[in-house]
Amino acid sequence: MRRSTLFLPVLLLGLAFTLVSSNPQSDPRLKKASRAAERNGWIQVHLEGTPGVIGFQHGYLLAAEIKDNFNAISTEMKHDEKKDWSFFRKTAEEVLWPHIEQEYREELRGIAEGLKARDVKLDLWDVVALNAWLELPYYDKWLERKNAPKTTPPGSGGVADHCSAFVATGSYTKDGRVVIGHNNWTTYSSGERWNIIFDIVPAKGYRILMDGAPGLIHSADDFGVNSAGIIITETTISGFSGFDPDGVAEFVRARKAMQYSASIDDFARIMQEGNNGGYANNWLVADRKNNEIADLELGLKNVTLQRSKDGFFVGSNFPINPKMIKEETDFDVNDRGRSENARHVRWLDLMAENKGKIDVAAGQKFLADHFDSFEGKVNPSERTLDGHIEFSSRGMGTWQAPYAPAGAVQNKVTDAAGAEKMSLTAALGHACGTNFKAAEHLKKHPEFAWFQPILKDMDGRGWTRFTAR
Numbered sequence: 001m002r003r004s005t006l007f008l009p010v011l012l013l014g015l016a017f018t019l020v021s022s023n024p025q026s027d028p029r030l031k032k033a034s035r036a037a038e039r040n041g042w043i044q045v046h047l048e049g050t051p052g053v054i055g056f057q058h059g060y061l062l063a064a065e066i067k068d069n070f071n072a073i074s075t076e077m078k079h080d081e082k083k084d085w086s087f088f089r090k091t092a093e094e095v096l097w098p099h100i101e102q103e104y105r106e107e108l109r110g111i112a113e114g115l116k117a118r119d120v121k122l123d124l125w126d127v128v129a130l131n132a133w134l135e136l137p138y139y140d141k142w143l144e145r146k147n148a149p150k151t152t153p154p155g156s157g158g159v160a161d162h163c164s165a166f167v168a169t170g171s172y173t174k175d176g177r178v179v180i181g182h183n184n185w186t187t188y189s190s191g192e193r194w195n196i197i198f199d200i201v202p203a204k205g206y207r208i209l210m211d212g213a214p215g216l217i218h219s220a221d222d223f224g225v226n227s228a229g230i231i232i233t234e235t236t237i238s239g240f241s242g243f244d245p246d247g248v249a250e251f252v253r254a255r256k257a258m259q260y261s262a263s264i265d266d267f268a269r270i271m272q273e274g275n276n277g278g279y280a281n282n283w284l285v286a287d288r289k290n291n292e293i294a295d296l297e298l299g300l301k302n303v304t305l306q307r308s309k310d311g312f313f314v315g316s317n318f319p320i321n322p323k324m325i326k327e328e329t330d331f332d333v334n335d336r337g338r339s340e341n342a343r344h345v346r347w348l349d350l351m352a353e354n355k356g357k358i359d360v361a362a363g364q365k366f367l368a369d370h371f372d373s374f375e376g377k378v379n380p381s382e383r384t385l386d387g388h389i390e391f392s393s394r395g396m397g398t399w400q401a402p403y404a405p406a407g408a409v410q411n412k413v414t415d416a417a418g419a420e421k422m423s424l425t426a427a428l429g430h431a432c433g434t435n436f437k438a439a440e441h442l443k444k445h446p447e448f449a450w451f452q453p454i455l456k457d458m459d460g461r462g463w464t465r466f467t468a469r
């Protein structure tokens with residue numbers, strides 16, 4: 001009796017100690033991190049520390065979202081590339097990892113550790129492959145051409161076309177300073193999960209505020225502001241093919257550029273160092289310190305940098321440099337009915353009509369635009385800046401079949417004053433406010449039934465302001 005009364009408190013104390021010591025929430029690596037309550041569907045996280053610590057915080061705080069995002073993305077990759085997941089893991093380990101520098105290796109390892117602490121069964125190679133999901137198809141296509149050059153000619157495409165974007169400055173904007181905006185185009189199943197606002201304070205480099213998807217160290221659709229005054233976005237180059245397996249993964253260069261650029265020159269240099277051609281983009285960049293903007297068309301063999309202190313650049317996946325078009329794409333610049341060309345025309349009209357009036361509110365309106373410049377009327381489809389492929393009997397090139405549940409999935413706009421405060425506005429779903437209903441759409445278009453396990457409703461949520469805190 002006496003013995004058991006003494007034994008019980010000792011046992012309880014021992015048990016309590018075990019619980020605390022094995023509870024990762026008390027992990028000192030989490031001390032500076034936080035996760036805010038969801039706002040209009042967005043989750044803002046604050047990550048701070050050394051690369052390994054930032055990664056652990058990321059994996060731990062977003063474990064459930066990473067698991068869900070991984071399920072959606074890996075389902076799509078296996079379906080689109082017709083490969084087992086082991087192919088992507090192997091590529092991540094053998095092709096990409098050898099060229100990833102230590103800082104980002106540690107961050108990626110940290111994510112895997114954070115996931116482990118939350119009992120999510122994904123390892124380092126799953127995390128690396130997930131980070132590279134937008135560029136692995138470029139590798140896959142390159143490999144196919146290498147193995148069977150006759151059946152897969154250059155520019156046989158298949159890689160995705162993403163996004164509409166603009167950047168303006170000088171006499172084009174209301175206050176003469178820079179304004180920049182972007183909407184992300186992807187399948188609705190992956191876009192619904194692109195709902196993280198990352199506020200990152202790395203031990204080295206500049207503070208970052210960017211949108212992103214769970215588990216990715218880069219923004220991936222690419223919209224972000226850093227504390228050195230650089231604002232970055234992009235749209236992909238349509239019909240591009242090319243890959244260098246000895247280069248540095250695009251996701252590493254994109255994250256590095258966001259973290260270490262204090263000028264347009266820095267940005268262009270970092271993106272070109274070890275360029276592997278993966279996820280080849282037309283980058284739009286702004287420097288809020290001197291009101292300069294730039295357009296970096298980053299092919300693998302051909303790179304073109306344009307810059308301006310009074311003007312605009314727009315992006316809708318159309319390539320620019322004729323030499324690059326010829327050597328690295330299968331793009332038809334003369335097909336006016338193509339989404340990329342029709343949106344290009346609409347952008348030029350909007351920039352001219354709004355000269356001297358462009359601000360954040362105008363940018364938000366551009367991203368909700370439903371005017372089809374080819375037909376000359378309002379009709380949302382793959383040809384409009386707010387992309388609605390789900391309404392299109394044409395689909396979108398080799399990327400999406402007719403009526404595919406794909407198009408614009410989320411939107412961001414900011415200006416120099418906002419960027420100075422490390423702040424941006426963002427809206428999930430279509431900027432026009434149209435709601436997408438998954439079950440209804442799949443019933444009408446049963447050819448997309450394979451999306452069913454991962455496709456959710458995507459409502460237009462309206463604009464919200466996010467600021468680093």
Ligand SMILES: [Zn+2]
Binds near residue numbers: 388
């Ligand atoms: Zn719309």
